[in-house]
Amino acid sequence: MAPATTPPAPSRELRSDAARNQQELTRAATAAVHREGLNVPMATIAADAGVGVGTLYRHFPSREDLLSHLTHKSFEQVLANARAAERHGSTPTESLRLFIDAAISQRNELVLPLHGGPAPTSPATKAVRAEVHAVVGRIIKRGVDDATLRPDLAPRDIVVFGAMLAQPRPTDPRWGATCRRLLTMFLRGLHP
Amino acid sequence: MAPATTPPAPSRELRSDAARNQQELTRAATAAVHREGLNVPMATIAADAGVGVGTLYRHFPSREDLLSHLTHKSFEQVLANARAAERHGSTPTESLRLFIDAAISQRNELVLPLHGGPAPTSPATKAVRAEVHAVVGRIIKRGVDDATLRPDLAPRDIVVFGAMLAQPRPTDPRWGATCRRLLTMFLRGLHP
DNA sequence: CATGAAGCGGACGAAATCCTCCGTTTATCG
DNA sequence: CGATAAACGGAGGATTTCGTCCGCTTCATG
Incomplete structure (x- = not known):
């Protein structure tokens, strides 16, 4: 390999x-x-x-090279999370929870380009991001097919929500718990 | 006055x-x-x-004085939003939607301290924030009382979620629409 | 309108940061 | 082990940013 x-x-x-x-x-x-x-x-x-x-x-x-490298590695990690979630989730909803939960747990090792942060990401990074969307799209499709997820749900919704929850909040110890509460509520709203 | x-x-x-x-x-x-x-x-x-x-x-x-002033003004605006939402929402759920929707619409005029951003906020700002939580708490209570909201919902859940959606994303024109989709899904998950 | 206090502007010294350059050190291979 | 290319370290020049200082301008009041 x-x-x-x-x-x-x-x-x-x-x-x-x-x-x-x-x-x-x-x-x-x-x-x-x-x-x-x-x-x-x-x-x-x-x-x-x-x-x-x-x-x-x-x-x-350059500084930007360093930051975009960190972003790239983060996206690769997120992709690995998505694949693991697709494999291990007992239901589509459970897969989505695993996917986002992983991002929350790893938020101290992830550098994601939200709030205009690091950079517009390189072509290679965009490819990884596209693959993430593809995997999440498959999970959603399973859920739509067995009628446990709303048909209008888009990969983008999940990825953006996950990225938001994965933003670091240095000053608050309860943050992890709060994120998981929000995740639970969000997932409840995804059923038809 | x-x-x-x-x-x-x-x-x-x-x-x-x-x-x-x-x-x-x-x-x-x-x-x-x-x-x-x-x-x-x-x-x-x-x-x-x-x-x-x-x-x-x-x-x-100093620079910090300027930024914490912006944060303070933002919190005052959010408080005004909360009061307006409490007054105008036809149902508790609708009030919550109005509250968060306002923050999304105003995101280009708000400077909120998420992702460790501006500052740990001054005492005066903390007082405003506490008042926001109080108002949101009243809205939630109405919803719990008439059984349209889950009893374990906390003001913090709403405020944090709203702050997350109000973070600016300069580079994406679809951002506003995406935020409103997430808001709708989130609100659906709030019923008992 | 005169006058004084409040406010204004922007050059400037100090400090922080970026990135380069090149003499020194170290891994690797025969 | 010895040679050589690769990698290292950190001083320092260029640039950016902060926040101050003080002579000039403008508002408000009688």
Whole structure:
């Protein structure tokens, strides 16, 4: 199996220390963005990852490259969530709950482009997003077919709602619980 | 009737040009925040308002003062929405719809502290927020009493959901419509 | 209209941030 | 082990942004 996704430059094999640093950088960047917001200084990210700024810029030539990489990885995670939900949900409604619940649980590791945030996402990222919509569309179709979901439900409704709930709220410990309440109420409104 | 709320310094009467500038500054600041995001430069706001930066800093001693003023005004608007909804809704559910729908319509004039945005809100702002919760609580109570709303519904659920839908999304023209779809589905899930 | 207090404007010094550049270090391979 | 290409680190120049300062302008009042 080929390596999942060599993020910025799949030109040739990365040296082992470089690979480690790249991984450490994305981890640190995600944490820093959730801790200090979208405009966290590059120097902070580099320091958190234990490398110099030079190394950061070697891996991600600009700030925007870094952020759109984080977004791309997030979409890949969301796609994995959608596929798992499609497979594991006992009913279509339950699949939708699993899908959105996963996003809520992972909100500290996701960087999603809501509220005009990171970027208009690259073509590759758009492809992943389209695939997410496709999977969610299949789940919905099952629900419409067995009459447990309203026929006018669109993938976009689910994806947008999930993205909204997955937005981070650093200052409130009850946030996770509140999100799940909203999710439950929302799902109840989806039946015909 | 006393002047609604003299924002930063209710010390004494403002000179007419100063009052006009202050109003123009909040208007320009709101627009600029929605156009360029929370970190729009102070100089841009001043220029949009047609004044110098000195004037901006005279009215709002720091960036944070300006932003928390915008948040405060937004909460006052939301409170007005809540009262109007309580008065005009033919049923409790309809009141909730009016309340949230207003926030969606006004999203370009509202600066609400979601996703850790503007600020932890001042004491005065917290008081307004508490009043919003009180009004929404009354609406809910009417609905619970006549069995059109679930008894476990909390004001917080409504306010948080409304705030989420009121977040601006500059890049998508369909956003308003999508929000109203989500609102409709959500409200359907609120019945016992 | 005269006068003084309140308000205005924008140049400016300090601070923060971006990203580059290049001498030094390290992994890898024969 | 030794050579070499790849990767690293962080000082520093350029730029952006903040918030201040103070001489000039305008409103309000008698």
